[in-house]
Amino acid sequence: MDSWLDRFAYRHPKFGVPGLIKYVLIGNAAVYFLDLFSNGTCSALLGFHPSYILHGQVWRLVTFIAVPTSSSPIWFAISLFFYYFLGTTLEREWGTAKFSLYYFTGALLTVIAGFIGGFFMGDMAALWSAPTITMYQVNLSMFLAFATLYPDAQLTLYFIIPVKAKWLAVFYVFIMAWEIISLPGYAILSTLPVLLSQDLAALGNYALFFWSDIREVAGRILRRTRYRRSGKTINFKAAQKHAQEKKGYLHKCAVCGRTDADHPELEFRYCSKCNGYYCYCMDHINNHVHIK
Structure with a gap:
């Protein structure tokens, strides 16, 4: 109108x-x-x-x-x-x-x-x-x-x-x-x-x-x-907390294996195209094979 x-x-x-x-x-x-x-x-x-x-x-x-x-x-x-x-x-x-x-x-x-x-x-x-x-x-x-x-x-x-x-x-x-x-x-x-x-x-x-x-x-x-009520958002937060408590780090690159605990200077991102919660460092976030 x-x-x-x-x-x-x-x-x-x-x-x-x-x-x-x-x-x-x-x-x-x-x-x-x-x-x-x-x-x-x-x-x-x-x-x-x-x-x-x-x-x-x-x-x-x-x-x-x-x-x-x-x-x-x-x-x-x-x-x-x-x-x-x-x-x-x-x-x-x-x-x-x-x-x-x-x-x-x-x-x-x-x-x-x-x-x-x-x-x-x-x-x-x-x-x-x-x-x-x-x-x-x-x-x-x-x-x-x-x-x-x-x-x-x-x-x-x-x-x-x-x-x-x-x-x-x-x-x-x-x-x-x-x-x-x-x-x-x-x-x-x-x-x-x-x-x-x-x-x-x-x-x-x-x-x-x-x-x-x-x-x-x-x-x-x-x-x-x-978005806030979606299952992905809730599971993502739960997965972060579980990984930090169990392994001693919060982020780990799925390609090179580096973690935020060993390399605090690195930035990590989760890939929205992979089937699951896969984390990558900045060197591999745009350079990896998507997991289906």
Whole structure:
């Protein structure tokens, strides 16, 4: 899937909005300051409410993008700076077309998640004073993309603790899982579908664009696990220990008979093509007849 998205972005270089994240954050700032003078009325009019949308307020399908994800002045200012950094970095790395596609796809999946959550909440969604979804999940998927492209980039948590992007991404995913696991029993039926759909929107957007990377990492882990559990690996270690205890040496060349005890300066290797555990010195590892 990600290869198709890459081809689309390559073939349509004019797709998207240059500096998209800048315009989104300007909208966030405008709504935030209007909320200060209207007691949150602006966000209430623009936020995503499935019941209101189904009753004709279709502008909410788009305008919820401009609703701030934080009401705290300090955290809002920090989020503006951080999301601007993420957005501009990803756009430089990918280009305008792919970054815009990533952001728009995340917004679309978030809308779908909002309707799914609203369906399970029923009439309660109309009673909420806050929107049922925000762009937090899209912003989270931006960070996951950044952490994948720049895993060793060092960020400063709370402006004090230095931490690499990959570990911070793992922490965020853990928090997402913990929010679901720690739900009280009475809230499972109403809240679990909402949280689960929103989290899947963020992770689904990330998976669409990084499927090849996910598959490669999963395959590498699977191969490593199979190797560690294989009988050859276990028997090889047992054979080494047995030979050392019984004969007083660890390695012995099957051709010349030299050992690591008599010649500690030599290096020894085991041949993977021979049928069994046959050790050879560096003079014979590539110069011997394979034993079948």
